[in-house]
Structure formats: structure tokens, C-alpha cells
Amino acid sequence: MRRNLDPLQVEQVILHKLNMKLKSPFMTSFGTFDDKEFFVVEMIDEKGNIGFGESVAFSSPWYSEETVQTSEHMMRDFLIPMLLESPIDHPDDVYSRFSTIRRNNMAKSALEGAVWDIYAKRQGKSLATALGGEKKEIDVGISIGIQSSVKELLTVIEGFAAEGYKRMKIKVKPGWDVEVMREVRKAFPGLPLMVDANSAYTLKDKEHLKQLDDLDLMMIEQPLAHDDIFDHAVLQRELETPVCLDESIHSFEDARRAIELGSCKIINIKIGRVGGLSESVRIHDYCQNHDIAVWCGGMLEAGVGRAHNIALTTLANFTLPGDTAGSSRYWEKDIISPEVIVTNGKIHVPENPGIGFDINRTALNEYTVTKTEFSR
Numbered sequence: 001m002r003r004n005l006d007p008l009q010v011e012q013v014i015l016h017k018l019n020m021k022l023k024s025p026f027m028t029s030f031g032t033f034d035d036k037e038f039f040v041v042e043m044i045d046e047k048g049n050i051g052f053g054e055s056v057a058f059s060s061p062w063y064s065e066e067t068v069q070t071s072e073h074m075m076r077d078f079l080i081p082m083l084l085e086s087p088i089d090h091p092d093d094v095y096s097r098f099s100t101i102r103r104n105n106m107a108k109s110a111l112e113g114a115v116w117d118i119y120a121k122r123q124g125k126s127l128a129t130a131l132g133g134e135k136k137e138i139d140v141g142i143s144i145g146i147q148s149s150v151k152e153l154l155t156v157i158e159g160f161a162a163e164g165y166k167r168m169k170i171k172v173k174p175g176w177d178v179e180v181m182r183e184v185r186k187a188f189p190g191l192p193l194m195v196d197a198n199s200a201y202t203l204k205d206k207e208h209l210k211q212l213d214d215l216d217l218m219m220i221e222q223p224l225a226h227d228d229i230f231d232h233a234v235l236q237r238e239l240e241t242p243v244c245l246d247e248s249i250h251s252f253e254d255a256r257r258a259i260e261l262g263s264c265k266i267i268n269i270k271i272g273r274v275g276g277l278s279e280s281v282r283i284h285d286y287c288q289n290h291d292i293a294v295w296c297g298g299m300l301e302a303g304v305g306r307a308h309n310i311a312l313t314t315l316a317n318f319t320l321p322g323d324t325a326g327s328s329r330y331w332e333k334d335i336i337s338p339e340v341i342v343t344n345g346k347i348h349v350p351e352n353p354g355i356g357f358d359i360n361r362t363a364l365n366e367y368t369v370t371k372t373e374f375s376r
């Protein structure tokens with residue numbers, strides 16, 4: 001294990017609760033997002049370094065059981081006191097320090113991300129380098145919600161293709177799937193395409209889903225239940241299209257079991273879902289050793305979360321474009337400076353220490369609903 005001879009002591013944590021309105025509603029098989037409520041974690045160490053993390057839990061427990069309110073409770077009443085208690089040798093230790101608390105990975109990850117940012121800044125390294133990443137730029141795709149008509153969907157895809165995004169992920173659900181994707185494939189014959197079902201199907205839909213095999217999709221993401229890896233293995237044996245797991249993977253152990261069972265050929269790593277950057281790196285490394293491709297998913301993050309996703313994606317086995325689109329995908333104005341810019345489907349990885357972006361305090365304050373401080 002990597003050791004740090006300069007233990008860091010967290011002195012203060014500030015939870016900024018923000019509410020940001022999306023430029024346009026984002027519809028999935030489980031619900032529609034109009035705005036995003038979340039926390040920016042600001043953390044200060046004993047030397048005055050400041051690190052930032054972002055919580056990704058949504059207001060409602062649709063995607064996972066965590067919500068903005070449950071993560072606030074977990075951070076305030078359990079996790080922050082555990083962090084303030086004693087110095088940390090290495091950010092990897094945060095995961096083990098939190099291990100007596102079951103799950104609540106998004107709450108844990110928001111804090112762990114800020115510790116990683118401070119750690120990288122203390123070392124004078126970018127977060128990407130501190131994590132072991134080497135890419136100078138990353139390929140990105142974009143996630144497209146369910147639209148009101150196929151015509152509308154084709155227009156949206158055309159717009160993002162013109163912006164240069166490397167692949168399009170189309171949200172599907174029963175009644176908005178095979179026929180729609182046939183139309184999309186017909187209109188865009190060479191476009192890298194995938195679908196995400198957010199658990200909208202069961203094994204009874206196997207024959208229906210097999211029709212997707214004709215459409216040259218990069219993968220189908222999370223077709224079956226959010227807590228399943230067994231039925232996904234059955235489905236993967238029958239489908240030519242690779243299955244990618246999202247909701248089902250909460251830890252390194254989940255990934256190991258899914259891979260041993262043959263439940264997927266690809267894993268979408270979301271930092272918040274797996275409890276932080278350290279666990280993300282462990283999953284990445286294991287997948288790399290088992291020929292399982294990974295990519296970095298998104299949770300409609302604002303700039304701080306986006307910066308963490310960019311840093312993680314610089315690791316070698318992130319071979320597929322992620323969902324880390326530019327700041328302008330969801331926001332009129334982001335909370336970081338400069339904003340994340342996508343050029344020809346690529347994001348340049350910042351080289352400044354830590355997350356590599358400054359916080360735009362004016363924007364942060366504008367979106368802040370409440371602010372709570374915790375000190376040692």
C-alpha cells in the first residue's frame with residue numbers, strides 16, 4: 001500500500017448545499033430531473049490547504065437508495081466526526097476508516113474526494129497524477145435522455161454529434177427501445193452508440209432485447225434489476241451485445257463476483273456509487289487484469305464532480321468514452337473556473353495541483369441554499 005510520511009489532519013469541513021437548475025429536463029426510465037440538489041464539500045487541513053468533493057446522491061431514491069437528505073445525515077452525524085478524529089496517512093485509508101458504516105457510498109465518496117484533492121495539492125501533483133493516471137486528454141461521450149419523439153431524438157443526436165462527442169448513450173425503456181434504436185442506427189450508420197435501461201427489464205424480455213444485437217451497439221447498460229448479477233449472467237450468455245453493469249456494482253467485491261459469474265463484459269465506474277476514488281482505482285485495476293473494459297459514468301455532476309471524473313478517467317483501462325460531458329451539457333453557469341470544455345469529443349486534463357480547477361465562488365454562492373461548518 002502507498003504510504004504518506006506527511007499525515008494530513010482535517011481541521012474543518014464546510015457543507016455547501018446547492019440547488020442548480022438543469023438547462024433542460026433529463027428523462028430516464030425511472031423519472032425526470034429538472035434540477036439538482038447536492039453538496040459541495042469544502043475541506044481544510046492543518047496547513048490551510050483546501051480540497052473539494054461533490055456528493056452525487058439525488059433528491060429522490062430512484063437511482064439508488066441514497067438521497068440528498070440521507071447523505072447529509074450520514075456526513076454530519078457519522079462520517080465527518082470520524083474524519084476529524086485523527087490524522088490520515090493516505091486517502092486510501094478513508095475507505096477503511098469508513099468501513100464500519102454500511103454502504104452510504106455517495107456520502108462517503110463526497111468526503112473522500114475532498115481528502116484526495118488535499119492530498120494531491122500537498123504533493124504538488126494533479127489529482128490525475130496522484131491517482132496514477134497518465135492520459136493528457138480523455139475521450140468523452142454524452143448521455144441522452146428519453147425524448148418526446150424519435151424525430152426530436154434524432155435532432156438532439158445530430159446536435160451532439162456536431163459538437164464532436166465520441167459516442168451517444170441513449171436512454172431506453174419498454175416502449176422506447178428497439179424500434180427507436182433502429183431509426184437511430186438508420187440515420188447514423190457509423191456512430192458509436194449504446195443504450196442504458198436503468199433496470200427497466202426482466203429476463204422475460206430476453207427475446208425482445210436480443211433484437212438489439214443487429215444494431216451494432218457498443219453495449220447495453222444495466223438492462224435488469226439494480227441489485228442483480230445472476231440474471232444478467234443469463235442474459236449476457238444469450239446476447240451478443242456486451243452487457244455493462246452500473247447500478248449493480250457498489251464495490252470491488254461486487255465487481256469481482258460479477259466478472260467471475262460472467263454477468264457483464266464492461267463496467268461503468270461511478271465514483272460515488274462505489275464509495276470513492278480509492279475503490280474506483282481498485283475496481284479499475286481488477287478489470288484491467290481480467291480484460292474487462294471500464295468507463296466513467298456520470299451523475300449530472302457540477303464542476304467539482306466532473307473534475308474528479310476527469311482525473312479518474314486518465315487511468316489506462318478507461319478505454320471507452322465516459323459520460324463526463326462539458327459543463328454546458330447541463331448548466332448555464334458551472335461552479336468551477338475554467339469550465340469543462342469539450343473539443344472534438346476530448347477534454348484536456350488539467351495539470352495544476354489537485355482537481356486542477358478553481359472554484360467560482362460567485363457562482364457557488366449564487367447556487368448555495370445552506371452552508372454548515374464542522375470543526376475539530
Ligand SMILES: O=C(O)CCC(=O)C1=CC=C[C@@H](O)[C@@H]1C(=O)O
Binds near residue numbers: 325
Ligand atoms: O451525463 C451524466 O452525468 C450521465 C447521466 C446519466 O446517464 C445518468 C445519471 C444518473 C442516473 C441515470 O439516469 C444515468 C445512468 O444510469 O448512468
Ligand SMILES: [Mg+2]
Binds near residue numbers: 198221247268297
Ligand atoms: Mg446507467
